[in-house]
Amino acid sequence: MSKIERKEREKQLRRESIMNAAESVFFEKGLISSTMDEIAEKAELSKGTLYLYYRSKDDLYLGVICRGFDVLISKLSEAVSPNVSTIQKLLNIGSAYYNFSQNHTHYFRMFSFLESPQFHTMASKELLNESHNQSKRAWDVIIEVISNGIKDGTFRENIDPVQMAIILWSNATAIMKLKDRKDQFWIENLNVDIDTVLQKSNAMLVSTMLTENAKRFYQPKL
Amino acid sequence: MSKIERKEREKQLRRESIMNAAESVFFEKGLISSTMDEIAEKAELSKGTLYLYYRSKDDLYLGVICRGFDVLISKLSEAVSPNVSTIQKLLNIGSAYYNFSQNHTHYFRMFSFLESPQFHTMASKELLNESHNQSKRAWDVIIEVISNGIKDGTFRENIDPVQMAIILWSNATAIMKLKDRKDQFWIENLNVDIDTVLQKSNAMLVSTMLTENAKRFYQPKL
DNA sequence: CTAATTAAATGACCATTAGTCATTTAATTG
């Protein structure tokens, strides 16, 4: 019965068009200042209909976040696909994440939502799960690069790939968030270039991971 | 005229008692779920009166944050006051911040508020300024320790104290936040101990700061 | 001590907005 299939497709399209509307409103106004009425208007639907497709405003927000993850994951995958050294792959990952934060700032910002337990009490289990899975997929890319780096002698034997992934990722995230902050009058006062800070912190962390042998081929600038 | 002084004192007391009420409600329910009515009830005042003393809910929240800063700053100051080596001072700062995040978790959590431009649009310039100043005071403690460390030969000459402070602080904050997250099912799955991660990341960063000479006296465990 | 004046506190009220649901409209089926 193709009637049912068509229905299903149409339903999916509607969901997507609602997502599109939500995304553009959230991008423009952020979570708090966006209203369901505005999203409904942009989607050319009534508010009631929104709730036929998504359970809550938080769910819509999480849905957009999941789109952001799709973009990020694809960039990370690209970053590790070329046939290059472990070090180069790690550098590529760093660049990919940095470019993501610069070119998809809105998604990057929205990710913070997942970190404030405060703000996603209303989100549905399903969407929270989806976002968790995506987040895990992103981690796996990095963890694997580090694991391979240990095998191929780039990184020391006694480092833990998971721990190391957390350290590198957290560090990059924290510093990139700093760069994104608008109210950084004191940072301007202190006269720091955040890009330099990011670069240095990465170099510091990576340099302690390297084996003596690997250091002969790559010397991070501290 | 002591009448006026007394009035002033009473006004200050009222402000504080409102702050107390706000703090206990915010601690219990977080920013979003706390209502002005509830805070008013706890303060044994009407909602209208709250607005005679604070301009908005966000201002109340920021006020509580400033209290948190007071606590943190005093802990940091304590940490650097003993007459010990630079390394020990830096370790003390790390412990002080960690203990703060554990013993004053609510304050620690609230600090995130300052990082989401999203959520403090309504806060008054005065309170934002106060919080900025406090934040700067906290930074200064760390920056000074690092600066002195360079002078006394503990840290390399070519590191920038401000940059280094940002790196160490951001790293610690990011990882301590991770520990605080409730939805860390995937972290549990990955079987990582966040305390270890924090310790290692600190050791990695500090080890790259040390001069050859300093390394003879202190070997961070990587 | 009393009346007039000033200051402080109140809570009914307003505007906004997430979410609901009885009703309407459109599509499908027999």
Added chain:
DNA sequence: CAATTAAATGACTAATGGTCATTTAATTAG
């Protein structure tokens, strides 16, 4: 074409941050 099912609507509710005319308390002047 009528009957049935599915989809969409928007008026409505409840919650809540913030306001302001009114009331209450404190202070001052005579």
